[in-house]
Amino acid sequence: MNRREANSKTAALPLGVDEPVFAEPWQAEAFAMTVALHDKGLFSWSEWAEALSAEVKKPGAASDGHDYYEHWLTALEKVLSAKGVAGRGDVDALAAAWERAAHATPHGKPILLENDPSPTEGRGGPTG
Amino acid sequence: MSHNHDHQHDNELDPFAARVRALETILTQKGLIDPAAIDVIVDTYETKIGPRNGAKVVAKAWADPDFAAVLKRDATAAIGSLGYTGRQGEHMQAVFNTADTHNLVVCTLCSCYPWSVLGLPPVWYKAPPYRSRAVIDPRGVLEEFGLTLPRTTKIRVWDSTAELRYLVVPMRPDGTDGWSEERLADLVTRDAMIGTGLAREPA
Numbered sequence: 121m122n123r124r125e126a127n128s129k130t131a132a133l134p135l136g137v138d139e140p141v142f143a144e145p146w147q148a149e150a151f152a153m154t155v156a157l158h159d160k161g162l163f164s165w166s167e168w169a170e171a172l173s174a175e176v177k178k179p180g181a182a183s184d185g186h187d188y189y190e191h192w193l194t195a196l197e198k199v200l201s202a203k204g205v206a207g208r209g210d211v212d213a214l215a216a217a218w219e220r221a222a223h224a225t226p227h228g229k230p231i232l233l234e235n236d237p238s239p240t241e242g243r244g245g246p247t248g
Numbered sequence: 249m250s251h252n253h254d255h256q257h258d259n260e261l262d263p264f265a266a267r268v269r270a271l272e273t274i275l276t277q278k279g280l281i282d283p284a285a286i287d288v289i290v291d292t293y294e295t296k297i298g299p300r301n302g303a304k305v306v307a308k309a310w311a312d313p314d315f316a317a318v319l320k321r322d323a324t325a326a327i328g329s330l331g332y333t334g335r336q337g338e339h340m341q342a343v344f345n346t347a348d349t350h351n352l353v354v355c356t357l358c359s360c361y362p363w364s365v366l367g368l369p370p371v372w373y374k375a376p377p378y379r380s381r382a383v384i385d386p387r388g389v390l391e392e393f394g395l396t397l398p399r400t401t402k403i404r405v406w407d408s409t410a411e412l413r414y415l416v417v418p419m420r421p422d423g424t425d426g427w428s429e430e431r432l433a434d435l436v437t438r439d440a441m442i443g444t445g446l447a448r449e450p451a
Contacts, residue, residue: 132377132392141294141368146265151368152289153271155335156281165336169410173358176376185375188359193264196271206274214270215263222261231259233273 132183147189154196163199171195293368301332302365302415303436306447307429309342310420320344323415332364338410340365344417345443349402352390352443353414354382360408362415366438373442383407393444416440418447 142148158165175191175198200206221236261269275281305327309316319326323340327333334340340362343351355361356379361369372378382389386403390396397403406414418440424432427450439445 141370142290144265146262146268148290148294149268149272149286151293152286153268153275153281155289156285157275158336160280162280165338166410169358169360176358176374181376183375183377185371188371188374190264193267197267200271200275205278205280206271210274211267211270214273215266218266218269218273219261219263222259222266225259227259229259231261233269 142189143186144189147192150189150193150196154192157200162203162205168195168199171199293363297363298367299365299436299438299441300433301330301367302362302438302441303433304429305330305332305342305365305415306417306436306441307432309417310424310432311427311429316417319417327365327415334362334364334413336363336410338362339412340415341406341412342415342417343404343406345419347419348400349404350390350397350443351404351406351414351416352382352386353406353408353416354379355408356380356383357407357409360410360413362408362413365415366441370438390444393439395445416443418445421447421449423450 142151154168157163158168172192172195175195176188178191181187181191197206197208197211201208201211217236217239218231218233220238221233222231224237225231225235272281272283272286276283305319308330309319315326318329319342323342324334326342327340338360343353345351355373359369359374359379361373378389383405386405387397390403408414418436420432421435424435435448435450437445437448440447
């Protein structure tokens with residue numbers, strides 16, 4: 121199976137892939153956060169569609185669409201950053217803390233941010 | 249590294265999952281989201297909203313000419329009257345297939361889709377080839393879906409937006425006179441309501 125990623129105008133449609141709408145839990149969470157933030161009035165749906173569109177139309181998007189929610193997440197981060205809700209640096213630092221916490225959590229136990237062994241590393245409190 | 253003692257597997261979060269957790273942490277701290285509400289939204293879209301909703305709309309339109317007329321005139325209201333309302337404040341338009349014209353829905357911009365009646369879009373709907381080719385070569389795209397229309401059939405392509413989303417009402421199959429709405433709904437597939445398929449023939 122080698123799917124061409126180069127030219128979406130000629131690439132085959134990724135048919136027959138009637139997999140669940142979310143391939144991984146984080147995709148569902150990113151989706152749901154967006155819906156919740158829209159409900160909260162943080163942005164209009166047109167605003168969101170514009171942000172998402174800017175990401176998915178960048179060259180290099182996979183023709184089988186497997187990276188769709190990666191673009192979704194990038195769009196969400198950009199919107200939140202532009203609104204002054206969550207800056208890139210804060211998200212980077214907190215994401216690194218979550219990765220350390222996961223690594224320090226024994227298998228089978230819930231991953232909690234408190235499990236981060238070096239909680240001060242590059243992490244200030246969220247701004248704003 | 250030897251692995252011959254005390255197999256203590258660490259958990260790993262891939263970078264995307266970690267970034268989502270980071271956003272959740274920040275948004276929860278700021279009171280912008282409630283983690284329990286996030287779970288409800290996920291559950292709703294995974295299990296409660298799906299093409300069955302749309303199939304009921306189409307079946308009612310087939311069985312009830314008055315409803316079909318309202319659906320044609322004001323799809324948002326007609327669909328809302330069955331309890332399916334869009335959360336994004338979008339308007340709906342129903343496009344009816346006829347013997348002369350077949351309708352096909354795409355979102356060239358991103359992935360706008362009538363969630364309230366079809367759930368979340370399939371992978372191919374969001375992928376670049378469909379988004380670009382549905383407009384350029386709809387007939388070729390339909391053939392890839394196994395749908396070869398007569399050359400004389402016109403294909404109208406509807407490009408969805410954040411504000412306006414389309415639902416295709418496929419033609420009612422022959423041999424279904426007197427069928428209940430419930431039975432008719434079983435003939436209406438998701439692809440038929442996007443336009444990449446037709447309604448099922450009665451068995």
